[in-house]
Amino acid sequence: MSSMSSLSGVAVPGDVVRARLLVREGDEEVYELFIGPQHPSSGHMRFIVRLEGDVIVSVDPDIGYVHRTMEKLAEGREAIKAIALLERMTIIDSHNVTIGLVRALEKLLDAEPPPRARYLRTLLSEINRIASHLYGIGIAGIMLNHSTMFMWAFGDREVWLQLAEELTGARLTHTYSVPGGVRRDLPQGFADRAEKAIRYMTRRLEDYKRIFLENPQVVARYEGVGVLKKHEASRLGIVGPNLRASGIRYDARLAEDYAAYSEVEFEIPTFEEGDSYARMKQRVEEIKQSMHIIRQVLQKMPSGPFFAERYLRLLPPKLRDQVLSTGRLKFPAVFATLKLPQGEAVARAEMGHGEIFYHVISDGGSKPYRLRVVTPSFRNVILFRYLMPGHRFMDFPAIYGSLDYFPPEADR
């Protein structure tokens, strides 16, 4: 089958173009399947898959089903309201999504959060990262019809959501960081509970290894499938664990100094193979690193206020004492009509899925002139076009699960 040999391995763009040109009207060889939005495992998007026998010739991702015009909506609201709006892009990872926006606003407003606030932001970011990776691993499991991995990942996620609930007051939509600091202080006994959660999770990761990651059946599905070579990954602009599993050691936590990442020690794991198995192992290793960071943050947490002094002093003294004693923030009244000084600001953050990039332009009013956000899934969606051709049809959900693609985030 000469067509198969020319399409095996990594497809260069010329291959895909050639493959599509091969699809002529009435071509009996090629079989078109619409893995549409009404499909048990297509997510909120559509794929137009062309098959020749059992081999995929081309995949066309059709995104946009969850487009909620968030960037345009942000132009019609005050900047602080955009925080609550934009965290719904990736609701499973909501702190990491908004911390980029908050950093951009802080750069415009020239407000620096105090050290305790930075450590608290790191804490919640890492809790969110663990929850997001568990979600990704669970979805990858169910894509292979491994329902135990799915249920275990989501059940263990409850532990981390409970921790986040005690810290912020909500399980998923935290709205925790605001320009100037954070909204809640650490509750009593949080460090003990977090320690128990970390020990439980370490134990469970061993079980995951035995039943999923080292299960020969799962390894057979993942090993050597969907190989993303290093030069391809950097040329296509891939971000996140997909990039690090292909051997490139890039992480926005190192590239940009936000929260307290420059003050804690952690490793960035990378793998060289770049196949789906490496991506799954990458996420498990990142969970271990996140737990390591959480331990250090709770140990080294500095004392002090959790909100910037320049805003706290705008509060009347009674409210200010209340804030510092109860650990719950009170916004100064100016927050309702906060004016952003004229200028532009750019900020990056590392989400569970990859690097998110914010660009805020303000013309001096309280509503931003333009708020642009580039989400990691939007940058990873090109992988569907480039990784799939040449593989068998049943590799499609395996590769999809290992990429941890999240459609609402890509569509914004």
Place this chain on the structure above:
Amino acid sequence: MGLLEWLISLVLSPQVFAPLIFPGLITALVVLLTVIWAERKIAARVQMRVGPLYVTRRFGGVLQMLADGTRYMFQEFIIPETSDKLYFVFAPVLALTLAILPFAFIPAAPGFSPVKSPLSLLGVLAVTSSVPLAVLLMGWSSGNKFAIQGAVREAFMTVAYEAVVFVSALAIGLAYGTLDLEEVVLRQHLPGILLNPISAFTFFIGMVMSAGRLPFDIVEGEQEIVVGPYVEYSGIIFGIGMGLAYLKLYAFSLVFSLLYLAGWEPLLTPLYNLYPALAGIPLFAKAYLVMLFVVFLRSVYGRYRLDQALRAGWRIYFPLALLSVLLSVLVRVVGYA
């Protein structure tokens, strides 16, 4: 009265009782009811949750499948415009009939087989291998691309596992020197699983492949081709389609228990003297335990890729089955029968 006695003796005769009541149609339907519930509960226990509970709360929701079945009964089944209407409705009925046929050959107790024949093992295997034809008909007549993909997968898988199952059954038949299921049990002083463990292993794997249980549920690959050949079915014909795989599993489990687990031994003579079919209860228990283990595998495995399953079937399990034939020949030559 003469007529009533004649009717009762008719119902209690092996030719009617075995295929219809035990271990035949009615028992098969009860097994279907409970084993799907057991599958969901076992998976729930492993997966940190509870499973179906509320239908008969006190008994742990055991009649959940009855509720599901009742709902299927009352649901309108939609026949698509673009399908071959006659074959669309006919195919599941054909499949169900073919899936019940093996019970005509399976003996429940010594002397209690409906069709006594020196080739009953062959008969069972021949009939169960005709069920996939009906599934192919289901997939083809649906007129849906996903259904055709599922039908093609079923065709591939059938050829792969049938060879393994046939050769394994041949091996054990050779070891005991007979193809009559009743004789095989009577000659089992040493259970088949100890006499020829390789054959037991390959028969077991072939059984899992044929019933479409994880890790080989490729035909109903929900994540790729929705439900495969059954995708356009709704209502009671969907219920029949879903129950098919379990009926095949039940028939194969009974054959597995007869060939490898010493069937109805130890024979409970008091029960046998009361009514022969009652002595088949140990056989039924063994078959049920085998089924429970097969459905437990659902909570451990994901799905194999089609070409990996085919490669495993032809390159690993088929040579192993041939090896087990060699082992049987050796056993016969050494003189243990």
Place this chain on the structure above:
Amino acid sequence: MPNPLYSFPRHLRAIATGLRYLIAPNRMTVYYPEKIIELPPGYRGLIRYHPELCIQCGLCAMICPAAAMKMFVRKGEKRGRPGVNYQRCIFCGFCVDICPQNALEMVRVHDVAYERWEDMVLLPEKLAQEPVSPALAEGAKIVRPVFSEERGLVHEPA
């Protein structure tokens, strides 16, 4: 094909792990509505309004990101009192955080359900009533989540 000597023990290990959890399951289901989970302090649930503390500044309606909080002006009132439209409320808590008089608080109740669309718009008088969880009103037993190293999250009776 993978080496069978390598993969067979790992198959057995996976099956053994499954069997271990089959024999000693670790269920985490909470039988709502017979049991109800006690929410932690600081949980952002439904809103309670204290009209005696309100100074009618209108900051809550100004900061609400979803435009769920609106001021309802009665005869003779200057800027009116807040009411909430729960169809729009996202339970972010900005209104509670900005109120300078602590007139708004969020109670630890979240499982209220409404039968009519119109009931979800709460006027200031309704907002001043304490929200009640229907499960608790029917006599649900309260369980509290406790972190455990072996079992993760265990729900013990409070």
